[in-house]
Amino acid sequence: METVSDKNYIEQVSVECVILGYQNRQLKVLVPKLSFKGDFWGLPGGFVYQDEDTDEAARRILHARTGIKDVYLEQFQVMGKANRNSRAFLDRMIAQNADRFNNPLAEGQRSRMDYDWFTRRFISIGYYALVDMSQVVPQKTDLDESIDWYPVKEMPPMIMDHNQIVENALTTLRLTVDQKLNAFNLLSETFTMQEIQELYEAIFDKRFAQNNFPKRILRLNVLERLEKKYTGAANKAPYLYRFSHELQSQLLTNDLFE
């Protein structure tokens, strides 16, 4: 039986992914629920192979959960507290699922090693992804009971500091969305001005004046105006827009990180 401690991972480093989507005027986060008694939710995460970039590890984890590869992904925070480990959550899980763990300390060296491996201090690298929910088919792993999208305002209580990690991802998104122009990754390829406004209102959790918002967004000069959206009522039909990477690259004088 191969155990996690046999694999060629960097020790004491993990990656956690906040996968953000947008639907029905709400920001949502993709969260698996573990198939153990006791309601354990946790962000999709994993470890980094010795020969793997940390960004690659995050993309591997994302792909395993969403089925898609070409995703906006950003490293935004390191959780580096010395007392950060999964001991409390793992002990609670073992206590409530004795039938499945069957006293792990007596199961021989390999289980003991895995317990020790998992419960060491971990420095965790936080990533957030912005995805077009219509492209995603959430994927369960062997350890999951379910995987679902939760509105950011109705997150389940997650293990360790994972709720805080989601909060920090949102803070980062709000702080830099106007400079990075990354919110458009949450929409389908074309959208109306009304839809962009609703998205920004969901991100900032506040309303923007209807007459100011289009001006503010168009001033960013990264939207291409397309044909009108077919609604049946031609004279009231709103224009469709598309985010233009070409216009963006002309705009940015300082390249952001790769």
Added chain:
Amino acid sequence: METVSDKNYIEQVSVECVILGYQNRQLKVLVPKLSFKGDFWGLPGGFVYQDEDTDEAARRILHARTGIKDVYLEQFQVMGKANRNSRAFLDRMIAQNADRFNNPLAEGQRSRMDYDWFTRRFISIGYYALVDMSQVVPQKTDLDESIDWYPVKEMPPMIMDHNQIVENALTTLRLTVDQKLNAFNLLSETFTMQEIQELYEAIFDKRFAQNNFPKRILRLNVLERLEKKYTGAANKAPYLYRFSHELQSQLLTNDLFE
């Protein structure tokens, strides 16, 4: 002889610090030069003890180099490439300083272990600090020939990816300075409007229109106006300002990370 591999550090994780100061209308970075033949400059950095927060490790490294403790410090990026190691630089250093290394591979197990420890892949956590240069007395360590402030436009060629780390720190500062209002940490406690404008011009490496800038800064509503600066010519004397943390905390509705 105690070697680095004996210490209770987290393996394969390091911390690198970009210490930014401001003087004579220039942003500057504090960089030590190692006391080895061959011109080796590198950012102040180090490792993380098992019982130490990553933020604490950065503060420890900063304090050792600047002599000051209460510093604005922000974790901004992880360097996580799989091929990121110090092998090339260390081999070059050993080749050019044979008298001091005296064939490290033959020196016995301990040196060999240290060589192996240092040349493994490292995931590096990047921090930047904003300091009031007038408060700093740069500190050499035993390994340094010198330690100096270098203008960001005239950085020496540093080891590994350290020049890129400085670039990324600047990108982050530019991207978020208006939301985090952290640039004031680079100034002394009181300053004139002209001095703030020069600081922002140094950060963004461009000029701002003299008549727009004060309006833009005062609109942030975090500056307290004090008495006029004594210049001898009372009627032309500019006002002094001070950054107000109280005004700032009233302003921010979303707390930034701690």
